[in-house]
Amino acid sequence: MSKQAEFAVILKMNPMFADLGADELQRLSNLCHTQHLGSGELLFQKGDPGDALFGVRRGQVRIETGASDGSRLTLNFMGPGDLFGEVAVLDGQNRTADATAGEASELFVLRRDDFLGFLEREPKVAIKIIALLCQRIRWQSERMEESMLQPLPVRLARRLCALAADFGSEVHISQEQLGVFVGAARESVNRQLQAWRKEAILDLQRGRILLRNMTKLTAIARNE
Amino acid sequence: MSKQAEFAVILKMNPMFADLGADELQRLSNLCHTQHLGSGELLFQKGDPGDALFGVRRGQVRIETGASDGSRLTLNFMGPGDLFGEVAVLDGQNRTADATAGEASELFVLRRDDFLGFLEREPKVAIKIIALLCQRIRWQSERMEESMLQPLPVRLARRLCALAADFGSEVHISQEQLGVFVGAARESVNRQLQAWRKEAILDLQRGRILLRNMTKLTAIARNE
DNA sequence: GGAGAAGTGTGTCATAAGTCACATAACTTT
DNA sequence: AAAGTTATGTGACTTATGACACACTTCTCC
Numbered sequence: 001m002s003k004q005a006e007f008a009v010i011l012k013m014n015p016m017f018a019d020l021g022a023d024e025l026q027r028l029s030n031l032c033h034t035q036h037l038g039s040g041e042l043l044f045q046k047g048d049p050g051d052a053l054f055g056v057r058r059g060q061v062r063i064e065t066g067a068s069d070g071s072r073l074t075l076n077f078m079g080p081g082d083l084f085g086e087v088a089v090l091d092g093q094n095r096t097a098d099a100t101a102g103e104a105s106e107l108f109v110l111r112r113d114d115f116l117g118f119l120e121r122e123p124k125v126a127i128k129i130i131a132l133l134c135q136r137i138r139w140q141s142e143r144m145e146e147s148m149l150q151p152l153p154v155r156l157a158r159r160l161c162a163l164a165a166d167f168g169s170e171v172h173i174s175q176e177q178l179g180v181f182v183g184a185a186r187e188s189v190n191r192q193l194q195a196w197r198k199e200a201i202l203d204l205q206r207g208r209i210l211l212r213n214m215t216k217l218t219a220i221a222r223n224e
Numbered sequence: 225m226s227k228q229a230e231f232a233v234i235l236k237m238n239p240m241f242a243d244l245g246a247d248e249l250q251r252l253s254n255l256c257h258t259q260h261l262g263s264g265e266l267l268f269q270k271g272d273p274g275d276a277l278f279g280v281r282r283g284q285v286r287i288e289t290g291a292s293d294g295s296r297l298t299l300n301f302m303g304p305g306d307l308f309g310e311v312a313v314l315d316g317q318n319r320t321a322d323a324t325a326g327e328a329s330e331l332f333v334l335r336r337d338d339f340l341g342f343l344e345r346e347p348k349v350a351i352k353i354i355a356l357l358c359q360r361i362r363w364q365s366e367r368m369e370e371s372m373l374q375p376l377p378v379r380l381a382r383r384l385c386a387l388a389a390d391f392g393s394e395v396h397i398s399q400e401q402l403g404v405f406v407g408a409a410r411e412s413v414n415r416q417l418q419a420w421r422k423e424a425i426l427d428l429q430r431g432r433i434l435l436r437n438m439t440k441l442t443a444i445a446r447n448e
Numbered sequence: 449g450g451a452g453a454a455g456t457g458t459g460t461c462a463t464a465a466g467t468c469a470c471a472t473a474a475c476t477t478t
Numbered sequence: 479a480a481a482g483t484t485a486t487g488t489g490a491c492t493t494a495t496g497a498c499a500c501a502c503t504t505c506t507c508c
Contacts, residue, residue: 022297126350127343134315140364142418148372149407152465172364174485183373185466190487205473206485376495398455409496414457430455430504 004029014083019128026120031114033129037061037101045098050088051112056080059105065097070186077102077166089115090129149181150223153192155182157221160202160211169211178209228253231332234279238307251346255338261285261325267324274312275336280304283329287321301326303390313339314353360425372407374447377416379406381445384426384435393435402433 008029011017017025017129034057037043043054043061054061056078062083063076078084088095089112119126126154147155163171175193179186193209201217203210211217232253235241252417258281262265267285269276280302286306287300302308312319313336318346343350371379383405387395399417403410417433420426425441427434435441 033435075450082487087358091362093358093362096362116351118306118349119354123344123347123350126347126354127340128355130343130350130357131315133354133361134311134317136361137311137357137364138315138317138320140361176485187467187488191465194487204486400455410456411458411497412495415495418457428456 007032013224016086033109035107035109037105039103041101043099044095050093053085053089053110055083055108057106060102062102063097152184154223157217161221171209174207231256241308257333259331259333260328263327265325267318267323272319274317275440277313277334278307279307279332281330284326376408378447381441385445395433398431
């Protein structure tokens with residue numbers, strides 16, 4: 001499979017591009033480049049102009065932010081097939097976090113200029129993108145309002161389910177970071193996790209959470 | 225001033241269209257129609273296709289939602305110069321609330337089909353709209369996360385400031401509705417308002433709040 | 449003008465979750 | 479292996495806010 005075809009598949013997996021026709025997708029993929037990163041190498045940092053969209057071909061990229069005390073908090077891991085920077089490439093705003101390679105990686109790169117040129121030549125695609133952004137706005141405003149009003153156990157269960165979808169039943173994250181994710185104090189996170197451990201829903205290790213009973217966890221996430 | 229020129233001014237006032245050039249704006253305004261509504265007349269209801277964007281030329285339109293118990297909650301008032309349905313016109317999704325005329329009104333109407341045709345002819349405008357939608361997404365995710373984590377007094381002060389910007393120092397809203405707005409219980413809203421009344425920040429009347437000291441209120445909203 | 453509805457003011461209580469404080473456990477570095 | 483650092487576990491306390499209950503006031507409509 002050609003590089004371009006591989007990129008097209010990644011794009012197609014992303015909701016933002018899922019609606020595009022095969023021909024449109026192919027013309028778009030033709031604009032991509034690739035870039036190699038050594039382990040630990042910086043891809044971009046907070047404040048850089050958002051001049052490209054990236055897809056991970058192999059390796060791993062960590063999206064992290066430097067906390068005020070100098071420590072770093074990981075916001076997300078991007079593995080093969082993941083796409084990031086979709087919004088930046090559309091509006092060109094500065095990056096709001098840093099991205100570094102967790103291991104030697106190869107990325108697909110779609111430059112903003114190329115993408116905008118494409119949209120100008122294909123206004124029908126631009127309109128599809130507009131519709132998708134609108135959906136995202138609606139979805140966001142529904143979810144955010146709802147989600148932040150949910151009690152902590154629900155928010156926590158949802159986050160764990162989301163992480164499980166990406167990493168399987170062994171989630172590698174500290175309770176501190178989990179707290180940042182769900183907007184709660186570390187201690188509260190710990191107490192809830194302990195309660196679930198006693199119910200055999202999960203097991204805890206230093207820096208790791210082992211999900212034992214996803215059925216119960218998703219039930220809690222649904223807040224029934 | 226022609227009808228179209230009047231509509232162009234309204235569009236220009238909205239962040240979504242503020243970046244458009246005068247020529248683009250003029251071509252867009254030429255697509256508008258007008259529509260008259262009698263007092264109490266229904267403009268659209270929840271579930272209707274979002275097939276147009278509206279601007280209020282004169283009168284008042286209430287955006288409201290039917291609660292499950294049959295009572296109605298007003299989500300917003302749109303007065304002369306206000307624009308609503310911008311998102312619906314872009315993505316065509318169904319309306320999520322009802323709109324009825326609070327008094328005899330005249331509206332500018334920009335139909336979705338006309339607007340999409342315009343975007344197809346002017347891809348540069350489509351790209352500007354995309355950038356604006358992206359901004360809105362970023363803004364939303366920043367604000368929502370931050371906003372819901374703020375204590376009640378801050379959320380309340382922010383909402384009052386926003387209402388003051390639209391209606392001046394005499395805000396006509398029930399404490400119940402205010403509670404819905406900020407996601408809090410009516411009683412909690414009342415207690416906070418009482419505290420502010422004692423500090424001479426505002427005065428309370430049935431269905432009305434009179435803002436006396438915007439300086440203090442905005443200070444609270446900034447959460448300093 | 450009387451009845452009922454809608455809006456407001458307040459007391460009491462329960463509870464979720466934050467904060468602080470400290471103990472313990474697990475990794476790292478030298 | 480000792481020392482230091484980071485992560486986790488837990489108790490005690492505080493606080494904001496929701497829930498319920500009820501009195502009181504102001505509107506609306508026959």
